[in-house]
Amino acid sequence: MELEHLRHSCSHLMAAAIGQLWPKAKPTLGPAIENGFYYDFDFGEAKIAESDFEKIEEKMHEIVKGWREFEKIEITKEQALKDFKGNEYKEELINDLADGQITYYKSGSFSDLCKGGHVENPSEDLKFFKLLSVAGAYWRGNEKNKMLTRIYGTIFPTQKELDDFIAMKEEAKKRDHRKLGKEMDLFTFSELVGSGLPLYTPKGALMRRLVNEYVESVQSLQGYSQVWTPQIAKADLFKTSGHYDKYKDSMFRVFSNYSDEEFYLKPMNCPQHTQIYASKPRSYKDLPIRLTDFAMLYRDEKPGELSGLARVRAFSQDDCHIFCREDQVDEEVDRALAMTKEIMKTFGLSYKYRLSTRDQEHPEKYIGDPKIWDKTEKWAEEIMKRNNIEYFDGPGEAAFYAPKMDLIAKDSLGREWQLSTVQIDYFLPERFNLTYIDSDGKEKRPVMIHRAIVGSPERFLMVLIEHFGGNFPTWLTPVQAKVLPITENHLEYANKVAEKLKKAGIRAEIDDRNERLQAKIRDAQLSKVSYMFIVGDREAEAGKIAVRKRNGEDLGSKDLEEFIKALRKEIDEKIVN
RNA sequence: GCCGGCGUAACUCAGUGGUAGAGUAGCUGUUUUGUAAACAGCAAGUCAGAGGUUCGAAUCCUCUCGUCGGCUCCA
Numbered sequence: 001m002e003l004e005h006l007r008h009s010c011s012h013l014m015a016a017a018i019g020q021l022w023p024k025a026k027p028t029l030g031p032a033i034e035n036g037f038y039y040d041f042d043f044g045e046a047k048i049a050e051s052d053f054e055k056i057e058e059k060m061h062e063i064v065k066g067w068r069e070f071e072k073i074e075i076t077k078e079q080a081l082k083d084f085k086g087n088e089y090k091e092e093l094i095n096d097l098a099d100g101q102i103t104y105y106k107s108g109s110f111s112d113l114c115k116g117g118h119v120e121n122p123s124e125d126l127k128f129f130k131l132l133s134v135a136g137a138y139w140r141g142n143e144k145n146k147m148l149t150r151i152y153g154t155i156f157p158t159q160k161e162l163d164d165f166i167a168m169k170e171e172a173k174k175r176d177h178r179k180l181g182k183e184m185d186l187f188t189f190s191e192l193v194g195s196g197l198p199l200y201t202p203k204g205a206l207m208r209r210l211v212n213e214y215v216e217s218v219q220s221l222q223g224y225s226q227v228w229t230p231q232i233a234k235a236d237l238f239k240t241s242g243h244y245d246k247y248k249d250s251m252f253r254v255f256s257n258y259s260d261e262e263f264y265l266k267p268m269n270c271p272q273h274t275q276i277y278a279s280k281p282r283s284y285k286d287l288p289i290r291l292t293d294f295a296m297l298y299r300d301e302k303p304g305e306l307s308g309l310a311r312v313r314a315f316s317q318d319d320c321h322i323f324c325r326e327d328q329v330d331e332e333v334d335r336a337l338a339m340t341k342e343i344m345k346t347f348g349l350s351y352k353y354r355l356s357t358r359d360q361e362h363p364e365k366y367i368g369d370p371k372i373w374d375k376t377e378k379w380a381e382e383i384m385k386r387n388n389i390e391y392f393d394g395p396g397e398a399a400f401y402a403p404k405m406d407l408i409a410k411d412s413l414g415r416e417w418q419l420s421t422v423q424i425d426y427f428l429p430e431r432f433n434l435t436y437i438d439s440d441g442k443e444k445r446p447v448m449i450h451r452a453i454v455g456s457p458e459r460f461l462m463v464l465i466e467h468f469g470g471n472f473p474t475w476l477t478p479v480q481a482k483v484l485p486i487t488e489n490h491l492e493y494a495n496k497v498a499e500k501l502k503k504a505g506i507r508a509e510i511d512d513r514n515e516r517l518q519a520k521i522r523d524a525q526l527s528k529v530s531y532m533f534i535v536g537d538r539e540a541e542a543g544k545i546a547v548r549k550r551n552g553e554d555l556g557s558k559d560l561e562e563f564i565k566a567l568r569k570e571i572d573e574k575i576v577n
Numbered sequence: 578g579c580c581g582g583c584g585u586a587a588c589u590c591a592g593u594g595g596u597a598g599a600g601u602a603g604c605u606g607u608u609u610u611g612u613a614a615a616c617a618g619c620a621a622g623u624c625a626g627a628g629g630u631u632c633g634a635a636u637c638c639u640c641u642c643g644u645c646g647g648c649u650c651c652a
Binding site for chain 1 (some may be wrong): 578579580582588597608609610611612613614615625634642644645646647648649650651652
């Protein structure tokens with residue numbers, strides 16, 4: 001039994017139940033999706049909430065008992081239009097179909113316009129389902145169309161699989177970066193500062209810095225030079241690049257008090273970097289020039305699109321632009337891909353690539369000569385093949401100026417996030433009229449490679465929080481060692497231990513509260529510090545520490561100097577444990 | 578921006594038209610503790626904000642802000 005058939009069949013069942021409970025609701029479309037299914041309805045005046053789910057599920061269980069099969073019925077266009085009279089959505093779908101291809105699938109007394117893909121024994125198969133959420137969705141995905149009510153649900157062949165799925169969702173909730181970020185004191189938001197504007201507290205700011213420093217350290221070995229560019233730029237810059245036409249509604253405007261000049265907070269670094277390149281004549285011998293920038297970027301996202309650290313209005317990127325000759329593109333892209341691989345490995349993230357190309361149906365979305373697009377899209381594909389990178393196609397996912405090789409990472413719960421990107425761009429150099437003098441003395445146009453590895457360090461921090469569930473590798477953990485003196489009498493020794501740790505560059509804190517050891521351990525463990533060092537009479541006398549890991553494992557008595565050495569190694573080698 | 582839900586102490590939440598509550602965290606004492614929560618006391622709130630209905634509003638209505646689940650968008 002195919003899972004897709006199971007899910008699609010269940011969407012019919014849900015539509016049948018809704019039809020009985022809300023006879024005026026107009027069913028539209030109900031496909032199977034990755035983790036289940038949905039069905040969109042126009043409920044008219046009626047409102048549906050999650051509190052209605054129990055009632056709907058009961059109805060579904062009741063109806064399915066009478067469903068022996070899904071019977072295929074071929075029908076004429078005229079008859080179909082007659083049957084669905086008054087349901088403008090189904091009418092539209094029917095009119096889009098060629099006569100002779102219109103089929104219904106009938107189960108019990110419910111039949112729906114459908115091209116098929118169902119289970120054999122609905123009354124046996126459709127048992128282990130659950131409705132998940134209710135949401136708005138535009139008819140046919142177009143925001144100019146009416147908004148319908150979408151109900152999401154899922155179904156599995158067995159109760160156990162359904163339970164596992166629900167348990168996985170619960171685990172995801174526990175790891176939610178918004179929850180852990182608050183509990184672990186990594187970042188916060190303030191209504192006064194504004195929505196989508198995260199404030200990084202000392203621990204979160206530290207982690208953000210550690211990620212940046214790591215990326216920077218890898219990059220600097222590869223000949224990248226850091227630059228720094230202002231937070232605002234004249235509108236003309238973005239008009240030249242094409243960003244103004246495409247994105248001016250999501251750029252923050254800034255005005256001068258003393259002139260009519262119009263500025264924008266920068267939403268990306270590319271146009272500014274072209275101006276560093278253009279600041280002096282370049283020789284073919286100077287190339288490639290690799291510029292990196294970790295500056296803050298600002299985008300005026302629509303309010304409903306903001307979410308935790310996933311989608312914000314202020315963020316940075318580990319953004320690089322490589323200006324090179326056409327004959328250097330292959331090597332530069334290979335090197336960028338290799339660097340990405342190294343960095344992803346350090347964080348223990350698995351991933352796949354997406355080849356993001358143009359939307360063939362909407363050529364107006366892209367700038368530049370389509371022939372160059374043909375060339376760069378094909379080139380990107382060849383590069384991925386040559387590097388033995390598994391990828392899937394992402395038609396319509398390209399940037400407006402270039403195709404993209406996008407890295408989609410999977411976290412420990414199998415959820416996907418777009419992080420890295422590499423893009424081969426011929427058009428921004430053209431728009432900014434960038435040149436270099438080639439060996440034959442003639443002016444030529446450089447190619448611009450856009451490249452980010454973690455993408456946005458802020459969003460990457462979110463991925464790390466959820467991937468590790470807050471149990472970061474020691475090199476990233478804000479408090480690497482918590483020293484727990486058993487009583488006030490052991491404070492002096494605890495201080496000595498902490499001093500030694502700090503001298504070795506290990507981030508250590510002392511819990512000097514007037515609490516029992518159990519309480520100190522509990523709090524240290526909940527705060528997810530890497531190691532607890534317990535010190536009492538026995539340790540003070542022998543110059544040792546009793547080490548406990550955050551998972552509760554007791555490592556027993558250790559020599560302080562030796563343990564520091566081991567910790568140093570764990571941190572320096574960025575070991576994931 | 579659109580559809581729908583939610584907003585009570587620093588945090589997690591109870592309170593549905595009649596005197597604003599609990600646990601945790603905080604503070605003050607007592608306790609001096611050996612591997613996941615000692616005990617007692619104290620303090621803490623414009624019930625998101627504004628307007629309205631009512632003798633009376635955390636509770637009902639309207640708007641605004643924030644937030645959550647989606648849709649659309651994501652350089």
